[in-house]
Structure formats: C-alpha cells, structure tokens
Amino acid sequence: MTLDQYRDTADKLLAPFVSVADAVGLSPNGVSVVAFGFAVAAGVAFGLADPLWYGLGAVFVFCNGWLDLVDGALAREQGVSSKAGDLLDHVLDRYADIVVLVGLAAGIDSFALGLAAVTGVLMTSYLGTQIQAVGLGRAYGGLVGRADRLALMGLVGLASAVYPDAVGGLTLAGWLLVFFAVVGHLTAVQRFWGAWGDLT
Template sequence: MTLDQLRPYLSRFLDPFVSGFDRIGLTPNGVSVLAFVMAIFAATAFTLGGRADPVWYVVAAVLVFLNGWLDVIDGALAREQGVASAGGDLLDHVLDRYADIVVIFGIAAGVENYFLGFLAVTGVVMTSYLGTQAQAVGLERVYGGLVGRADRLAIIGVVGVLAYPISGTYGGLTLVGWLLVFLAVVGHVTALQRFAHSWSALE
C-alpha cells in the first residue's frame, strides 16, 4: 500500500486547515498554485544544499513536506466549497507533474549529476502517467505499486533532513545522490507495476 491510498482517512486531520483556508477566501486552485510555489522554493533549497551549505537541505525538506500537505488540502477544500471540477483536477495534476520535475531538477543541480536526474525524473513522470492513464482507458485511477507520490515526497523530505548531518560520499555518491538513484529505480519499477496492473485489468 502506498501513502496515496490513505488520503480518504486523513479528512479529520485536514478539517482545521481546510476551514482556515476557506475563511481567508483561498480557492482550491490557489492552494494548488501555492503548493507549486513551495516546490520551486524546495528545488532552489536543494540546489543550495549541494553547492553552498548543507543546512539548506533541511529547508528543502520542510518545503517538500509543505508541498505534499497542500496537495492533499486542495482537493478537500474543493469539496468543502462545492467547487470540485474536472478543470481543477486537471490543474492540480499538471502542477504536480511540474512540481515533481522542478524538485528533481533542483536535487540533480545540487549534486551536479544531470544523468541521474534524467533517470529519476523520467521514472517519476512515468509513474504518475501510468496512474492516470488507467482512467483514460476506462479503469479507475491506479495508486498502487512500489512508491506513489505521497511516499516519494515523504522519502525526499526525510533524506533532506538526514543529508544535513550525514555528509561525505558513499560509493562515489552523496546521500542526496543516492536519493536520485532510488527515485530512478523505484520510479520505473512502479510505472511498470502500474502498467502490468492496468494491462491485466483490460484483458
């Protein structure tokens, strides 16, 4: 089970935040945009963590967690305000994909390993694509597989926190460099798992 599948059980924890955003007049689309802004800041912090001061990795971790939290809240806010729509869902998914790309680019730029960044970002994008493509062929959206988006953000955040005190290289890569390897491997494995699941359901 991936963390994405736990979203329906988070409602009682979201209520105070949803109510707060509703009171200040923020729209679900506004929350989606705010989440994307957090991703941009996180990418910048990851780059600074690799090139300037490792303390920026902790800042990046906090911003990644904020991105993930806001990504959960926007849908709940849409339901609370009664404005859930296909357009809002589209915007949310588009910004999520751009957020994934931006964050991984920031990580790759920080460790100056763009090849690993390419492998990681293609794995992440294909994971998300296969999850939603199932809907396009008449199935339910697929959240299963080795690692979903929520899991991925949680892992990136945890590694960001650990990268501050844990310096040095291991097998030629820093901890953040190994994060890119992890994202590349599990991204493509998860994408293939989702493809296999959808293919089997269509037979």
C-alpha cells in the first residue's frame, strides 16, 4: 500500500499549480516553507481535538501534501533543482511529520502513543534516505510511505470530524497513531531487509 508509486501521475496534475506558483514569484524553497506552515496548522488543529478543528486539520494536511509535490515540480520547471533545496525539503518534511503526529497525540492526551508513532514514522523516512546514501536510490516502497501517511491523516481527520467518539477504547486518531507505531516500524524493517539483500 504505497501511493508514492503514483508520483508520475500526480506530477501530470501539478502543471496549473506550478504555473500559478511561478507566476506569483514563489521559489521552490518558498513553497516548501508554506507547506510546512500548513503542517504546523494541522498539528495545532488536531491538538484542539474538536470536530470542526479535526476537519480543518484534514484540509491543512492535504494542502501540505499537495504543496510538497508542487515544490519539486516548480524546481524542475524553473531549472533550479539543487541539493540545498532537496535538503530543506527533507528536513521540513520530517518536522512536518513530527508536528502533525504530536498534534494528534495532544488531542487525545496520549504522548506515549505519539512517541511510538513518531519513531515509527521517522525510522521509515530514515531508511528511505539511508538507502539512497549507500547508492541504491531513494526508497519509497514498503507498507506505508509518506504519501500514504498524509492520506490517512487527512481521512482520519475528516472521519473524526464526523465521529469523534471512542471505538474500542481509542478515538480514530488514537487508532491511527497505533497504526503508525506498528506499521511504521514494520515498513522500516521491510526497507532495511530489501536493501540488505541488494547489498549482500
């Protein structure tokens, strides 16, 4: 289950957004910063844990994910792709993951569960970049990639706006954190195992 395999399809839908960003004078790094701003807004909204704020948080998450695609496409359009821009994008993506997950954890007052989810997500992303560092190319595969996480956070945010009650002792946001904690580490192990097989 990984939406990252559809990046080429998503790129084809970006043209109008890239054109607008270029026309108003935004740089790829500027788009990355705006995307991160939406992630912070999503984390705050989820932390408030009110049905209305869950819905807004979902919208903010979707905006973050879409702009995360736009920045790379804009860099290619403007011919300014660089290692510095790639570094900024990756750093802001990781902080975006953290602030949204912390917001979800704060909303249900379960920081231990939030910590488990954050470590799972960060290890998944770390394995992706570390595999690239050893010369195997960027790894987007596995059970859950970043695109999947954003989609799930957005969908759970929308669902929580409609049904904020607990199910089996946890709210939908709580179950999402459990999912990220378990599947995040499984995805990290899956990526490691695949890379290990390629290297040995």
